[in-house]
């Protein structure tokens with residue numbers, strides 16, 4: 038499998054599974070509980086069909102979008118994924134360069150194996166977003182935020198679906214522990230040894246609420262995007278509190294198992310937001326055609342987490358870039374075949390529910 042020509046995300050996933058050590062593979066591939074939501078995220082896309090319009094001049098398709106002040110080559114960016122050095126020694130720096138080469142943005146996790154500053158130095162011209170976990174010790178949070186701001190990050194993605202870590206049973210069974218450092222966290226808490234995943238989540242402030250978000254947004258010069266909501270009423274509260282955007286996300290099925298697929302939660306959130314801020318969705322995007330379904334159901338763009346990580350595992354920066362380029366090519370072709378020149382041309386009328394016999 039590994040040496041055959043790899044033409045899609047599934048090919049990279051299969052090749053990555055041969056390269057990543059068993060415990061780490063379960064950490065990256067797995068979800069919470071019975072992994073129902075993990076599976077639903079992917080499967081729910083197959084319940085939508087694309088309805089093309091024809092004889093539209095698609096000789097010049099432009100897949101680019103503007104998000105939070107940056108232009109991206111496509112409506113897809115790299116989601117924050119922790120501990121990327123577990124799959125490749127070049128880690129998050131390679132992922133940032135790959136995203137930059139593909140013309141899109143990378144969101145760096147708080148629990149990355151590289152600091153915001155070193156990732157910025159590795160990809161100085163890239164569009165970079167920083168994913169924030171708010172720790173009980175607010176000085177730690179402020180130190181992380183300050184480093185991201187000073188290093189030239191373009192937006193902050195505040196993750197709100199993980200006051201505690203989900204029960205990831207594959208990791209529990211294997212007693213999986215990371216053997217790489219998350220330097221921003223260890224530095225911010227003044228630890229002299231790597232902190233475990235459990236310890237990191239033990240530091241997260243589970244009391245965080247909408248008032249905290251409002252003060253965070255008021256005190257931060259960068260746009261704050263709320264990542265990890267599923268309910269339209271929460272999207273409204275996010276906007277009231279000053280959010281510059283929202284990400285409909287269930288953390289790739291790794292937090293509360295049994296929640297709907299994100300593509301099914303998207304339409305109601307998009308309706309509530311009503312164009313006031315960008316709406317993103319993540320979870321289960323494996324094809325350019327999935328991205329078009331998301332656009333049709335109200336998203337301005339999507340994030341993808343695991344796909345480019347599989348690329349990183351297979352061939353470092355080059356592999357991650359190849360995955361992003363494949364997704365971009367799929368998006369561009371699907372736009373043209375759907376009869377759309379740009380992502381903004383994709384409407385609700387371009388999809389329908391698949392009929393079940």
Ligand SMILES: Cc1cc2nc3c(=O)[nH]c(=O)nc-3n(C[C@H](O)[C@H](O)[C@H](O)COP(=O)(O)O)c2cc1C
Pocket residue numbers: 064065066078116117118119146147148168196264286287288289290291319320321322340341342343344
């Ligand atoms: C191994 C792994 C680690 C993750 N770490 C983080 C993280 O540190 N912060 C965060 O906000 N989301 C994290 N996520 C969630 C992703 O940002 C994203 O929501 C999810 O991967 C989307 O699903 P997909 O992998 O099906 O594209 C992680 C996901 C995976 C698979």
